[in-house]
Amino acid sequence: MTDTQQTWSETESARYRAAGHWQGVTFGTRLRRAAAGHGGRVALVDGDRRWTYAELDTEADRVAGGLRGLGIGRGDRVVVQLPNCAEFVFIWFGLQRLGAVPVHAMPGHRNREMGHLVRVAEAVACVVPDRHARFDHRELMHEVWAEQGPGGSLRHVVVVGDPGPDPGFVPFEALRAEPPSTSTSTSGSGSGSDDGGADPGDVALLLLSGGTTGLPKLIPRTHDDYAYNARACAQVCALDSETVYLAVLPIGFNFTFACPGVLGTLMAGGTVVVAPDPSPQTAFALVEREGVTLTSLTPPLVPHWTDEAASGSWDLGSLTLVQVGGARLPEDQARTLGPALGVTVQQVFGMAEGLINLTRLDDPEDLVCATQGRPVSPDDEVLVVDSEGRPVPDGTPGELLTRGPYTLRGYYRAEEHNRTAFTPDGYYRSGDVVRRLPTGHLVVVGRIKDQINRGGEKIAAVEVEEQLLTHPAITAAALVGVPDERWGERSVAFVVCAGAAPGAREVAAHLKERGLAGYKTPDEIVRVPGLPLTAVGKVDKAALAQELLRR
Ligand code: J2J
Secondary structure, three states, rough: OOOOOOOOOOOHHHEEEEEEEEOOOHHHEEEEEEHHHHHOOOOEEEEEEEEHHHHHHHHHHHHHHHHHOOOOOOOOEEEOOOOHHHHHHHHHHHHHHHEEEEEEOOOOHHHHHHHHHHHHHHOOOEEEEEEOOOHHHHHHHHHHHHHHOOOOOOOOOHHHHOOOOOOOOEEEHOOOOOOOOOOOOOOOOOOOOOOOOHHHOOOOEEEEOOOOOOOOOEEEHHHHHHHHEEEEHHHOOOOOOOOEEEOOOOOOOOOHOOOOHHHHHHHHHOEEOOOOOOHHHHHHHHHHHHHHOOEEEEEHHHHHHHHHOOOOOOOOOOOEEEEEEEOOHHHHHHHHHHHHHHEEEEEEEEEEEEEEEOOOOOOHHHHHOOOOOOEOOOEEEEEEOOOOOEEEEOOOOEEEEEEEEOOOOOOOHHHHHHHEEEOOOOOEEEEEEHHHHHHOOOOEEEOOEEEHHHHOEEEEEEHHHHHHHOOOOOEEEEEEEEEEEOOOEEEEEEEOOOOOOOOOHHHHHHHHHOOOOOHOOOOOEEOOOOOEEOOOEOOOOHHHHHHOOOO
């Protein structure tokens, strides 16, 4: 494995291999084998375009050839910021074919986040759409590139769509113009051009943490661990070659990509359909047309999907399983979703860091509706501990600590943060407060990390507070999550001001100007004379939230 991050011990690695969790196969080789095994089956559908496994394999080769022509090779990091489209999958596997490492950015990320990702990953390239959701990503990349300066790592920007007048921007279409190189082997030896000579223990991709500190941390995932993540989820969800998965949430989100999502479906020989937007109208039309069997949602989408299904204008007969996760699903919504869509509901409590909990397809309704599932692997180790780190009895809330065959042992290039984010024996401190039932199911009851979960989108309070303080009128700021009907939680900024307080619009404009992703903009600004402090002198966010609820 590359760089300074901690990893699994030799003993643990041997155990995970012996158990069959780590299969020693890179993603580049997996795709080659899939093409050899069932090349004629449809792998991917985007609008009117569809690709078989053999064609997807060829696309990966083509894109790899183009990327290689740019000088990209084994171990190089490439930030991929694309909406849900087939090109995401081509680029992803093209990079795998070279042993290069995609960094999964979200479409909503802006200058601050993208610049940060490029710097931390020392990325050599970024892949962006021309425009998406009324936003020009080429302009964003101009800014990011300019801020990198001549000493920066960034050498290429690949644009899916129109690259614009800048000769430095490479059109995606030019990347794949080269016919696939004839030197590619079909032997699946893992040492040649199937995967650029990558080792199954290498970092295959970097995911983003929801973050509790200034900016998102990068999560290294290896070929072995991430393939197991996808396979273990696929097994619980009973995926097979008949599975048709609809990618509704952002495709680069861990949930959508590998729980079981895109990778789990492709590893089972099924078909992935990408949805351009998460509206039930778009999704239901695709369900009807493509015979979708499985999809995944965050809780804010659930009422819209339930309502639209009730209109009775759709035939959702093919759909059998709908996963909901990323934030707590209200129990009443869990109970109505299944009957409304005629599906089995599955709650998903996951994290990009690793551990995935799923309710099981044959769990009784009460467990499905009132818990967030249990770990997918028999080798997931879960501890629920009190503030002293001592295990608490089942039924008592405590912080969830976890380690296992697909949970990280250290963030990428974050040695100092890693010292507190993990216990000395390698457990990841999730910051989630859970209750464990005797069945092993977990109920998420709260959070001790300073993060707001706005309908599944994670906001690190510190990051927004730092940016609020750059406004000339704001002298102190605290971002707090408060219950919200639509989002589960919304973000409220308590600000102390010198002189006139800026309004919500002005604050939003200021944060946009600072290059912060839009979903991090506070939903509400509340001016206060001062911030209350706890006994140890920290800002008392619980008191602020209480105060707001009282009003
Ligand atoms: C309450 N909180 C939840 C749930 C995640 C699958 C599903 C989700 C994510 C994800 C993911 C929750 N109820 N059902 O990566 O593969 C909160 C917890 C957790 C954090 C992780 C996946 N499901 N959460 O949401 O890395 O606080 O991953 O620690 O974005 O989301 O966030 P993230």
